[in-house]
Amino acid sequence: xxxxxxxxxxxxxxxxxxxxxxxxxxxxxxxxxxxxxxxxxxxxxxxxxxxxxxxxxxxxxxxxxxxxxxxxxxxxxxxxxxxxxxxx
Amino acid sequence: xxxxxxxxxxxxxxxxxxxxxxxxxxxxxxxxxxxxxxxxxxxxxxxxxxxxxxxxxxxxxxxxxxxxxxxxxxxxxxxxxxxxxxxxxxxxxxxxxxxxxxxxxxxxxxxxxxxxxxxxxxxxxxxxxxxxxxxxxxxxxxxxxxxxxxxxxxxxxxxxxxxxxxxxxxxxxxxxxxxxxxxxxxxxxxxxxxxxxxxxxxxxxxxxxxxxxxxxxxxxxxxxxxxxxxxxxxxxxxxxxxxxxxxxxxxxxxxxxxxxxxxxxxxxxxxxx
Numbered sequence: 575x576x577x578x579x580x581x582x583x584x585x586x587x588x589x590x591x592x593x594x595x596x597x598x599x600x601x602x603x604x605x606x607x608x609x610x611x612x613x614x615x616x617x618x619x620x621x622x623x624x625x626x627x628x629x630x631x632x633x634x635x636x637x638x639x640x641x642x643x644x645x646x647x648x649x650x651x652x653x654x655x656x657x658x659x660x661x662x
Numbered sequence: 663x664x665x666x667x668x669x670x671x672x673x674x675x676x677x678x679x680x681x682x683x684x685x686x687x688x689x690x691x692x693x694x695x696x697x698x699x700x701x702x703x704x705x706x707x708x709x710x711x712x713x714x715x716x717x718x719x720x721x722x723x724x725x726x727x728x729x730x731x732x733x734x735x736x737x738x739x740x741x742x743x744x745x746x747x748x749x750x751x752x753x754x755x756x757x758x759x760x761x762x763x764x765x766x767x768x769x770x771x772x773x774x775x776x777x778x779x780x781x782x783x784x785x786x787x788x789x790x791x792x793x794x795x796x797x798x799x800x801x802x803x804x805x806x807x808x809x810x811x812x813x814x815x816x817x818x819x820x821x822x823x824x825x826x827x828x829x830x831x832x833x834x835x836x837x838x839x840x841x842x843x844x845x846x847x848x849x850x851x852x853x854x855x856x857x858x859x860x861x862x863x864x865x866x867x868x869x870x871x872x873x874x875x876x877x878x879x880x881x882x883x884x885x886x887x888x889x890x891x892x893x894x895x896x897x898x899x900x901x902x903x904x905x906x907x908x909x910x911x912x913x914x915x916x917x918x919x920x921x922x923x924x925x926x927x928x929x930x931x932x933x934x935x
Contacts, residue, residue, distance in 0.1 A: 595681045600688035605678055611667050614674060615691040621727055628692040628723030632715055635689065635696055 586645075598634060600627040694726060707735070710742050710760050713861045721745030749866065751873040763858025764869045769880050770846040771835055773802045785887055786835055792904050802836075808907045809836040811914035815903070823922040827886035828900070834883040843876035895920055 581589075603623060607616035677683045689696055695711050714722035725741050739757045747754045752767045759765045771786060773779055776797040780787040793805035809832040816832075819825035832838065837845035846854070859865050890897050899920050906913040 595685075598685070598688060600692045601684050604684065604688050604691065609671075609674055612670065614670075614687070615730075621724075624692070624727050625720055625723040627688075628726060629719040631689060631692045632719045632722065635693055 596634065598627070598630060599623070600631045603627055692723070692726070695722070706757050706761065707738065710746075710757055713760060714742070714746065717861055717863055717866060718746055718749055721748075749870075751870045751877065760861075763860060764866050766843055766859070766869055766873055767876075768843050768846050768848045768851050769834070769876055770837060770844060770850065772847045772850065773805075773836070774799065785891070789831070789835060789887070789890065792901055794908065804908075806836045806838065807911065808904060809833075810838060811907050811911050812903060812917070813838065815914045815917040816919065819919065819922070824886065824889060824896075825919060825922060827882040827889070828896075828919075830879050830882035831886035831890075834880055839879055841872060841876050841879060843872055844879050 603616065603619055607619050609616050674687075677687050693715075695708070695715050698708060698712060711722060711725060714725060721742065724745055725738060728738050728741050742757050742760070743754050746760070750765065752765050754760075754765055771779065771783065773790065773795055774797075776795075779790070790805070793801075793808055795801050795805045813829045813832050816825045816829040830839070834844055839845055842851070859869050890900055899918070903914075903917045903919070906917065
């Protein structure tokens, strides 16, 4: 009898949510540097660091967009199919 | 600090206690064009910002930083031109250029407009005259065939050195290089209905390669032009070989060319030697 191990979308979501947050420089800079009064963002961060953080943030955003597009179009993938003839 | 500012400071602090909100705040700070419509070509600044975000993230970062600092629009335009210019072979002077795709510089010669050609390129006009080029289309086609034969006779001397430079001069003058930017003028390319080159990393690399090759060919051609102007021996050989080939194209197979003084190769006096 065919036995197939599956992972439904809810389990996949839980799996993704369990991932630890990525250590992004931009987020770290926001924590380290307090914004000026009345502002949302810090102003005393060296330009080089801001540029480095932006490049990282854009790359992260691009990767995230690509990953979400792939996940949105994910086809069912059988994880375990005990069919002996399959390799033949 | 008044209540309003205190509330805002508290909200900012609270945003940072949540991972997703903290990430959203960082994205709003560093990547404000994340959700922008990058197809809006009417807004030069937004359009260029979107190009930079996709292809030149460091220029994007620098531009965002300058925009946040409240510098003038012309200063931001300068950041765009200098930043993107670092990634292109061709010079960029104006942010408006970016709306027409990856910029390029066509270096071709239009022999069909003799008046403009002689005015814009008097040095090349001297060489063209040796081929009997006039305003008549037929003379240009005939000269092109002679140039092809001469190029063939120069090819055995190798891909570097003065013989190669002279071949480049002929290819440039008569549009025979195979490189679009060497063979066509800006006007000819626009009239041909060429599509703007999209701002994609692969296309930028491709245009850079083509432009780099075009500049190298024209540099080589200019070296050859200077040689023909300053070296009587080479000029005499060139004129004589051109005359012989115009009279009978079959002569091109047996043409002699002077040795390349720089190569020191004694066998370079004749391809079949």
